[in-house]
Amino acid sequence: QVQLVESGGGLVQAGGSLTLSCVASGTDATLDAAAWYRQAPGKQRELVAAISSDGNIIYEDYAEGRFTLSRDNAKKTLYLQMNDLKSDDTAVYYCNTPAPYWSDYADVGYWGQGTQVTVPS
Numbered sequence: 160q161v162q163l164v165e166s167g168g169g170l171v172q173a174g175g176s177l178t179l180s181c182v183a184s185g186t187d188a189t190l191d192a193a194a195w196y197r198q199a200p201g202k203q204r205e206l207v208a209a210i211s212s213d214g215n216i217i218y219e220d221y222a223e224g225r226f227t228l229s230r231d232n233a234k235k236t237l238y239l240q241m242n243d244l245k246s247d248d249t250a251v252y253y254c255n256t257p258a259p260y261w262s263d264y265a266d267v268g269y270w271g272q273g274t275q276v277t278v279p280s
Contacts, residue, residue, distance in 0.1 A: 160262070161188040161269040163254045168274030175244050175278075181237040181254030181271055190230055190256055195239045197250035197276075207252070208239065221247070246280035 167179040183190050194209035208218045208228040216228050227240040237254055251273040258264035 160264075161185045161256060161258070163256065163269055163271035165252060165254050165271040165274040168252060168276045170277045170279070171244055173245055173278055173280070176240070176242045177244065177276060179239040179241065179252055179274060179276070181239075183235040183237075183256065188235055190232070190235060190237050193230065193237050193254065193256040195228060195237070196253045196255055197248075198253070198273075199247075199250040202250075204253070210237075241276070244276075244278045246278045248276060249278050251275050 161183055162185045163181055163183055165179060165181045167177060169177060171177050191212040192210065195207040196204050197207050198204040206219055207222050208216060208226055210216045210228055210230055218226060225241065225243045229238045229240070239252065241248065253273045254271045255268050257268045
């Protein structure tokens with residue numbers, strides 16, 4: 160099982176920046192493929208950015224040009240650098256990585272507890 164712990168959230172003014180971190184631990188924990196999601200109040204959880212095992216990164220339109228996903232395999236840490244934050248970015252941000260097919264989490268992968276990002280309007 161993989162444990163994911165997100166951190167780095169907080170309150171930041173519009174136009175400001177935050178860097179989120181997601182640290183993976185547990186037996187054979189990796190972030191070979193991983194993603195950042197977010198969920199705002201009253202909304203469904205949505206993808207922010209994702210990285211594949213070969214290093215390809217995709218961003219949702221609202222994140223393109225403002226957010227940067229990166230990975231440090233040695234530290235087993237996933238990052239999300241967020242710049243020019245807007246009030247619409249207010250959400251709980253979650254880290255996700257796929258789980259083995261035999262895992263109880265195979266259908267949803269592993270998720271962290273989330274970290275709150277608040278950008279006042």
